[in-house]
Amino acid sequence: MNMNEIIKITDLTKSFGNIIACSSITLEVYPGEIVGIVGESGSGKTTLLKCASGLYKPDSGEVFFRSDDNYVQNICNISEPDLRQLMRTDWSFIHQNPRDGLRMNISAGGNIGEKLMAIGNRHYGNIREAAAAWLEKVEIDSSRIDELPSNFSGGMQQRLQIARCLITEPKLIYMDEPTGGLDVSVQAKILDLIKKLVEELNIAAVIVTHDLGVVRLLADRVLVMKDGHIVEQGITDQVLDDPHHAYTQLLVSSIIQV
Amino acid sequence: MIELKDISKSFRLYTQNSAKITVFKDVNLTVNRGELVAFTGKSGSGKTTLMKMIYGNYLPSKGSILVDKTDITKINLQDLIRIRNHKMGYISQFLRVIPRVSTMNIVSDSLIKLGSEKEDALAQASELLNFLDIPRKLWNLSPLTFSGGEQQRINIARAMICNYPYFLLDEPTASLDNKNIEKVITLIDKLKKNGCAIIGIFHDEMIRNEIADREIDVNSFK
Numbered sequence: 001m002n003m004n005e006i007i008k009i010t011d012l013t014k015s016f017g018n019i020i021a022c023s024s025i026t027l028e029v030y031p032g033e034i035v036g037i038v039g040e041s042g043s044g045k046t047t048l049l050k051c052a053s054g055l056y057k058p059d060s061g062e063v064f065f066r067s068d069d070n071y072v073q074n075i076c077n078i079s080e081p082d083l084r085q086l087m088r089t090d091w092s093f094i095h096q097n098p099r100d101g102l103r104m105n106i107s108a109g110g111n112i113g114e115k116l117m118a119i120g121n122r123h124y125g126n127i128r129e130a131a132a133a134w135l136e137k138v139e140i141d142s143s144r145i146d147e148l149p150s151n152f153s154g155g156m157q158q159r160l161q162i163a164r165c166l167i168t169e170p171k172l173i174y175m176d177e178p179t180g181g182l183d184v185s186v187q188a189k190i191l192d193l194i195k196k197l198v199e200e201l202n203i204a205a206v207i208v209t210h211d212l213g214v215v216r217l218l219a220d221r222v223l224v225m226k227d228g229h230i231v232e233q234g235i236t237d238q239v240l241d242d243p244h245h246a247y248t249q250l251l252v253s254s255i256i257q258v
Numbered sequence: 259m260i261e262l263k264d265i266s267k268s269f270r271l272y273t274q275n276s277a278k279i280t281v282f283k284d285v286n287l288t289v290n291r292g293e294l295v296a297f298t299g300k301s302g303s304g305k306t307t308l309m310k311m312i313y314g315n316y317l318p319s320k321g322s323i324l325v326d327k328t329d330i331t332k333i334n335l336q337d338l339i340r341i342r343n344h345k346m347g348y349i350s351q352f353l354r355v356i357p358r359v360s361t362m363n364i365v366s367d368s369l370i371k372l373g374s375e376k377e378d379a380l381a382q383a384s385e386l387l388n389f390l391d392i393p394r395k396l397w398n399l400s401p402l403t404f405s406g407g408e409q410q411r412i413n414i415a416r417a418m419i420c421n422y423p424y425f426l427l428d429e430p431t432a433s434l435d436n437k438n439i440e441k442v443i444t445l446i447d448k449l450k451k452n453g454c455a456i457i458g459i460f461h462d463e464m465i466r467n468e469i470a471d472r473e474i475d476v477n478s479f480k
């Protein structure tokens with residue numbers, strides 16, 4: 001199978017009991033782009049990201065992922081070891097709650113370094129140096145490299161998780177409300193970091209956020225979700241400036257200004 | 259060449275009793291390479307709406323918009339993004355940037371994104387910032403704290419550093435003094451000589467007289 005997209009989701013549905021969290025979702029993401037997903041709480045954004053990244057198995061539908069060598073796999077029906085391998089090397093998932101994405105019982109440096117080790121790095125000195133550099137990139141003083149994450153504030157834990165997820169330069173980054181708990185100045189820095197990484201490495205990112213200001217500055221395209229459906233999508237300025245769906249208009253008109 | 263064929267546009271406002279605002283009916287318009295067409299008409303008459311449709315920002319309710327014969331209202335998003343990135347510069351009155359990113363990076367990034375070498379992009383950005391009288395001591399700062407006029411010039415620089423064949427200018431000079439307006443006019447003249455097609459909205463009649471090849475009152479499209 002030939003595809004230009006890095007990920008292609010077709011007709012994906014996922015229910016929990018009688019709640020349909022995602023209903024017939026179709027979505028393609030191309031290398032070099034950042035796709036934003038917005039929508040009210042409970043609209044299925046997290047479920048979609050988790051299905052797209054192999055953390056949940058959808059009830060029906062396909063998720064095709066293309067690796068570097070143009071090898072396309074349907075991650076809904078590959079073996080568990082193959083899926084684990086892709087999760088290690090090809091994409092990463094930044095969770096809304098940093099505790100879901102960190103190992104709380106190992107040091108900050110260990111949290112970052114173990115990701116490098118998982119993709120084959122063995123030189124202790126290099127790994128430590130890279131981990132320290134990434135701490136600085138997310139504005140955590142590298143002198144705190146040996147501290148446990150539980151010593152850190154929520155915002156710092158989130159930045160640590162971001163460093164852990166980005167250090168391996170994955171080809172696809174899933175982010176679930178990654179900047180929610182960050183103060184605005186740090187948030188700006190993280191947005192710039194993500195944008196640069198996507199541009200320089202020609203990778204892709206999918207970001208769930210309720211912050212339309214973040215979407216405006218970061219996302220090339222946006223999807224609007226409501227009740228498990230994508231109700232509107234387009235280039236970011238199309239969706240924010242000329243929304244056609246009643247729900248999107250409500251969303252856009254409810255904020256002060258973006 | 260940019261061609262608008264039978265363009266109509268209305269907005270349906272669902273949050274306001276589904277009111278329908280019709281701004282245009284059956285607009286037909288052609289803009290050729292090397293000319294500057296100025297949209298005129300009082301505030302609220304639809305100048306910005308028309309320009310945003312040409313950028314693919316607002317979707318027309320009806321009709322087609324051809325950019326070099328490609329109908330941008332019918333293509334997929336990826337192709338529209340590609341056309342924007344390689345062909346169309348859009349400059350509005352307002353500067354939107356990620357906080358804390360330096361002026362120099364903002365301006366040079368436009369070129370780097372199109373594949374220029376970093377050093378080359380930095381050199382061209384310096385030249386343009388110099389020309390637009392942005393003091394060198396500001397280059398490493400974020401423009402978000404700059405004056406309105408400085409922000410407008412950064413906005414102009416980050417777009418005009420690219421040699422797009424099409425430019426859309428929505429009051430790009432609104433808060434500039436005369437000396438800087440002259441500089442922007444010089445840049446626009448240079449674009450025109452290079453065969454660029456430009457659509458502009460300028461409040462100032464003097465500016466229009468100086469650079470517009472044609473004026474179109476958008477009220478004629480009602």
Ligand SMILES: Nc1ncnc2c1ncn2[C@@H]1O[C@H](COP(=O)(O)OP(=O)(O)O)[C@@H](O)[C@H]1O
Pocket residue numbers: 016019020021039040041042043044045046047048
């Ligand atoms: N693990 C789960 N078990 C049961 N219900 C779930 C689970 N995850 C999500 N849901 C339900 O699915 C719907 C979508 O949730 P979610 O994807 O978390 O939405 P969002 O991220 O947009 O807030 C909600 O009604 C939620 O209660």
Ligand SMILES: Nc1ncnc2c1ncn2[C@@H]1O[C@H](COP(=O)(O)OP(=O)(O)O)[C@@H](O)[C@H]1O
Pocket residue numbers: 241242269279281299300301302303304305306307308
């Ligand atoms: N995104 C929008 N949603 C709803 N109405 C809009 C939108 N943009 C413009 N309009 C309406 O279209 C009309 C023309 O506005 P605009 O194009 O901004 O005029 P101008 O640029 O000539 O001042 C106005 O009545 C305005 O309220």
Ligand SMILES: [Mg+2]
Pocket residue numbers: 045046047176
């Ligand atoms: Mg969620």
Ligand SMILES: [Mg+2]
Pocket residue numbers: 305306307
């Ligand atoms: Mg206007």
